[in-house]
Amino acid sequence: MKYIALLYGEPDAGPAPGTPEFVEMLGEFQSATTAMADAGVLVDSGPLQPPQTATTVRVRDGQTQLSDGPFAEIKEQLGGYYILDCEDLDTALRYAAMIPSAKYGSVEVRPVMVMGPH
Amino acid sequence: MAQLAGDLSLAEDCAQEACAAAVAQWPRDGVPANPGGWVVAVARHRALDHLRRESARAGKEREAVREWAAAGPDRSAVAGDDQLALLFACCHPALDPASRVTLTLRVVCGLPTASIARLLLLPEPTVAQRIVRAKRKIRDAGIRLRLPGPGERAARLASVLRVIYLTFTEGHSPHGTSAVVQDDLCEEALRLARRLHRLVPGEPEVTGLLALILLTSARSAARADQDGALVLLADQDRSRWDRDRLAEGQSLAETALAQRRPGPYQLQAAIAACHADAATAAGTDWRQIAALYGELLRFDPSPVIEANRAIAVAYAEGPAAGLVILDTLAASSRLARWPQLHIARGALLARCGHHEDAVAAYRDALALEPAGPVRRHITGQIAALGAAPAPTEET
Numbered sequence: 001m002k003y004i005a006l007l008y009g010e011p012d013a014g015p016a017p018g019t020p021e022f023v024e025m026l027g028e029f030q031s032a033t034t035a036m037a038d039a040g041v042l043v044d045s046g047p048l049q050p051p052q053t054a055t056t057v058r059v060r061d062g063q064t065q066l067s068d069g070p071f072a073e074i075k076e077q078l079g080g081y082y083i084l085d086c087e088d089l090d091t092a093l094r095y096a097a098m099i100p101s102a103k104y105g106s107v108e109v110r111p112v113m114v115m116g117p118h
Numbered sequence: 119m120a121q122l123a124g125d126l127s128l129a130e131d132c133a134q135e136a137c138a139a140a141v142a143q144w145p146r147d148g149v150p151a152n153p154g155g156w157v158v159a160v161a162r163h164r165a166l167d168h169l170r171r172e173s174a175r176a177g178k179e180r181e182a183v184r185e186w187a188a189a190g191p192d193r194s195a196v197a198g199d200d201q202l203a204l205l206f207a208c209c210h211p212a213l214d215p216a217s218r219v220t221l222t223l224r225v226v227c228g229l230p231t232a233s234i235a236r237l238l239l240l241p242e243p244t245v246a247q248r249i250v251r252a253k254r255k256i257r258d259a260g261i262r263l264r265l266p267g268p269g270e271r272a273a274r275l276a277s278v279l280r281v282i283y284l285t286f287t288e289g290h291s292p293h294g295t296s297a298v299v300q301d302d303l304c305e306e307a308l309r310l311a312r313r314l315h316r317l318v319p320g321e322p323e324v325t326g327l328l329a330l331i332l333l334t335s336a337r338s339a340a341r342a343d344q345d346g347a348l349v350l351l352a353d354q355d356r357s358r359w360d361r362d363r364l365a366e367g368q369s370l371a372e373t374a375l376a377q378r379r380p381g382p383y384q385l386q387a388a389i390a391a392c393h394a395d396a397a398t399a400a401g402t403d404w405r406q407i408a409a410l411y412g413e414l415l416r417f418d419p420s421p422v423i424e425a426n427r428a429i430a431v432a433y434a435e436g437p438a439a440g441l442v443i444l445d446t447l448a449a450s451s452r453l454a455r456w457p458q459l460h461i462a463r464g465a466l467l468a469r470c471g472h473h474e475d476a477v478a479a480y481r482d483a484l485a486l487e488p489a490g491p492v493r494r495h496i497t498g499q500i501a502a503l504g505a506a507p508a509p510t511e512e513t
Contacts, residue, residue: 088262
């Protein structure tokens with residue numbers, strides 16, 4: 001089953017860039033990603049640029065509206081994602097717990113819908 | 119079998135069909151040597167048929183056939199593992215706590231939705247909806263019905279224990295009914311605890327929970343008087359306690375504690391065993407109970423446990439000592455909303471001779487609108503202190 005793990009966190013949560021703790025956290029991201037890749041469950045992953053770089057697109061009454069920033073100003077911001085393909089939720093949750101974002105923020109794990117004949 | 123079908127609804131339907139087949143066939147052919155295993159085997163067969171018909175996904179079918187073929191001759195072990203996996207699935211942390219309880223009562227205990235609604239004092243559509251949503255989540259999120267691996271086992275077992283404990287406490291102190299005890303719910307919790315103990319015999323907390331439920335439910339008959347009013351532990355007619363349950367509970371509590379891996383359920387069982395040991399309320403070893411609450415606080419530093427410890431200390435060392443602890447707790451905003459705290463303060467203040475303060479504490483408890491039997495107890499205490507209930511109160 002395919003799952004997406006959405007990484008949420010407050011901007012100030014977690015170690016500050018340049019500190020040894022920050023380097024350690026990067027190492028933990030690396031370990032988590034490697035573990036998923038080695039297990040053959042990693043489909044894709046990526047860190048996102050900060051919310052200020054976002055542009056939100058809405059089409060209303062045929063008009064395209066663009067706005068600066070994410071679709072909603074929320075305290076915990078979306079910072080990255082992993083897409084996993086593994087046998088069940090418990091497996092996905094186990095890997096999600098390895099991602100440092102789970103320590104400093106929250107990781108939402110949601111199944112990707114399976115389309116087609118069932 | 120639910121593991122096979124991966125879908126609780128399908129599994130349930132197949133099980134019902136299998137049971138119907140059993141009812142039809144056994145009078146004709148005689149009961150097979152392992153009836154439970156036979157039912158499971160038939161249900162698996164039908165689930166497989168269903169999967170073959172429904173699914174074009176060859177992989178799933180191959181896996182299903184492989185699992186069924188690998189089931190082996192020892193059907194009882196397989197059935198036991200299936201039951202345990204089902205229990206773990208219904209208590210999965212990915213489901214919200216309220217749903218875990220309702221789902222367990224429905225799927226593991228086999229209670230009809232209407233009964234669950236009655237026992238939990240919820241509208242039937244609410245219960246039905248909760249169950250449907252929980253099953254949907256299990257299916258859509260891919261919660262597989264299997265035994266958790268060694269890494270997850272402790273946390274998942276804790277969730278199962280909590281569900282059984284919540285079921286029992288809901289029955290033992292039902293909210294909003296006129297009844298003091300909801301026997302049916304207590305008995306369901308006991309059945310679940312027994313089943314879990316049979317399936318997971320080596321875990322002291324599992325044994326501890328069974329012991330706790332036995333020791334606590336042993337007192338049920340004495341908890342209400344003939345008018346249905348609440349009778350406190352100190353005033354209960356101990357000859358009405360179920361001696362067999364007490365003996366079994368005490369034995370299990372000892373067995374669990376002997377493993378030297380203490381935990382909250384074992385400690386609560388030990389406290390209940392202290393009460394069981396005392397032939398009269400006066401003979402209760404309150405020092406031991408206070409010490410046990412102290413230990414319990416290390417696992418569960420909750421104000422409720424602190425309050426219970428205060429009451430034990432009061433009995434062991436005198437009401438003033440207990441009041442010191444309770445007054446500190448009453449000052450905290452969270453516990454201030456707990457009626458039992460004010461009832462305890464009222465009782466201790468009365469014993470210190472501060473009758474006005476005692477009445478005030480009891481009125482504080484009333485203001486929090488506790489359940490009927492508790493309310494009646496409080497107004498009784500206020501009357502005994504020679505005061506009238508507050509003018510707006512009804513008894």
